[in-house]
Amino acid sequence: MKFDLHVHSCYSKDSNASLDDILEHAATNGLDGFAICDHDVIEGGIACSKRAKEIGSDLIVIPGVEVSSSKGHILVLGVRESIEPGLSPEETIKKARQQGAVVIIPHPFKMTSHGIGYVDGLDTDAVEVLNSRCVTNGPNNKARKVAQELGLPMVGGSDSHEAEMVGRSYTEIQADSRTVEGVLDAISKGHTSPGGGKTPVSFVVKQMFIGHVNKLGRRLGIR
Numbered sequence: 001m002k003f004d005l006h007v008h009s010c011y012s013k014d015s016n017a018s019l020d021d022i023l024e025h026a027a028t029n030g031l032d033g034f035a036i037c038d039h040d041v042i043e044g045g046i047a048c049s050k051r052a053k054e055i056g057s058d059l060i061v062i063p064g065v066e067v068s069s070s071k072g073h074i075l076v077l078g079v080r081e082s083i084e085p086g087l088s089p090e091e092t093i094k095k096a097r098q099q100g101a102v103v104i105i106p107h108p109f110k111m112t113s114h115g116i117g118y119v120d121g122l123d124t125d126a127v128e129v130l131n132s133r134c135v136t137n138g139p140n141n142k143a144r145k146v147a148q149e150l151g152l153p154m155v156g157g158s159d160s161h162e163a164e165m166v167g168r169s170y171t172e173i174q175a176d177s178r179t180v181e182g183v184l185d186a187i188s189k190g191h192t193s194p195g196g197g198k199t200p201v202s203f204v205v206k207q208m209f210i211g212h213v214n215k216l217g218r219r220l221g222i223r
Contacts, residue, residue: 001032001175002195003183004167005062006075006106006128006157009036011044014161019048021163023057029167033060033183035077035157037106040068040085049180062180066106067092072116075104075128075157078184089116093123102184104155107131108146110139113159119146125187130156130194132169135201155187156194169196 036045045063175186
């Protein structure tokens, strides 16, 4: 099965992607499912999972979150309760494990996107080695090299902030069942393979612009 394990919705402050648009483009782009990983909020993933059921979608939606730890971002899949930002990576992962969630280190060496900067010593299930929003190959190549050296499973994700880019990078997952639990179990067992390509630079620039506009709007009290 083909999954995008790193998708942002309008519940993220730097994305305007609606849940319906994400579901539509995920199906159009040939995915079996995806994980909503909004910045420090879990509501988007929960709402999208509910919405998929409401419209009768066959897509498997994994509720997730991209937590801002004190040293960088950490993906938590299968999340049920919020994890406060600002904790150490170790404490963030500990809280994820208390929920029985799957942990992925995203874009660890993409420092412009709060990459954590290292992987060794972290209790992670996988490393994101193909992030489609890496403009250059360096961060992804380094992540792949480190994951191979440490013998860690590798995954891909679009890190999409625009619905059209959902599935641009993805993960092939060999799961025993077409359920959230089956997919998470397969990831934790390392039954994964990254694939896909890069997001066009124009989309990356557009997302950055949207993020700045939304941030300014919040400061002015209009968003």
